[in-house]
Amino acid sequence: AQKVTQAQTEISVVEKEDVTLDCVYETRDTTYYLFWYKQPPSGELVFLIRRNSFDEQNEISGRYSWNFQKSTSSFNFTITASQVGDSAVYYCALSGPGGYQKVTFGIGTKLQVIP
Amino acid sequence: KAGVTQTPRYLIKTRGQQVTLSCSPISGHRSVSWYQQTPGQGLQFLFEYFSETQRNKGNFPGRFSGRQFSNSRSEMNVSTLELGDSALYLCATKGGLATDTQYFGPGTRLTVL
Numbered sequence: 001a002q003k004v005t006q007a008q009t010e011i012s013v014v015e016k017e018d019v020t021l022d023c024v025y026e027t028r029d030t031t032y033y034l035f036w037y038k039q040p041p042s043g044e045l046v047f048l049i050r051r052n053s054f055d056e057q058n059e060i061s062g063r064y065s066w067n068f069q070k071s072t073s074s075f076n077f078t079i080t081a082s083q084v085g086d087s088a089v090y091y092c093a094l095s096g097p098g099g100y101q102k103v104t105f106g107i108g109t110k111l112q113v114i115p
Numbered sequence: 116k117a118g119v120t121q122t123p124r125y126l127i128k129t130r131g132q133q134v135t136l137s138c139s140p141i142s143g144h145r146s147v148s149w150y151q152q153t154p155g156q157g158l159q160f161l162f163e164y165f166s167e168t169q170r171n172k173g174n175f176p177g178r179f180s181g182r183q184f185s186n187s188r189s190e191m192n193v194s195t196l197e198l199g200d201s202a203l204y205l206c207a208t209k210g211g212l213a214t215d216t217q218y219f220g221p222g223t224r225l226t227v228l
């Protein structure tokens with residue numbers, strides 16, 4: 001069975017601090033996809049990244065970076081120099097080989113960035 | 116470029132009724148996915164459609180169904196509503212199967228009384 005664990009339910013940081021959101025997954029598939037989404041207080045989900053299991057390169061997009069480590073089944077998300085606008089709930093998700101097969105979400109990590 | 120549109124935005128129904136929700140994708144997008152979000156179960160994947168074909172389905176009972184039309188607009192239907200179906204229903208669209216980026220609509224808030 002697939003499982004996604006986001007052990008940090010809530011994190012508070014002061015603006016401009018760096019913060020890492022953890023995501024640990026379990027799957028028996030050899031091919032799978034990992035996702036991160038952001039849900040700000042407005043409620044609308046925002047897609048951040050999709051990474052397949054064969055691509056272990058770390059990804060950087062502006063202040064966002066993702067560290068994929070198959071050896072520890074983790075796909076962690078780091079925000080550098082956090083901003084108040086980063087305050088949101090962040091979800092990690094896992095799917096099977098088809099990209100959207102057996103999609104499983106974590107419970108989310110609520111990030112509060114304090115000015 | 117217009118974003119993803121979901122209608123209606125809010126809906127109140129009673130147990131036993133059925134409901135149809137609509138999702139209009141960004142022009143040119145052919146892939147539509149649906150998600151349910153509740154306080155108890157969190158985010159759950161419902162379906163994925165591409166070119167009028169359901170490609171994937173989440174672990175939901177048969178009361179939940181969907182379809183996609185030739186213009187890529189998608190509808191989902193829930194029959195015999197239960198209190199537990201109260202949720203925010205989100206749809207996301209993307210250009211094609213190989214495309215990564217999804218664009219989400221604002222959601223439909225369904226309340227079942």
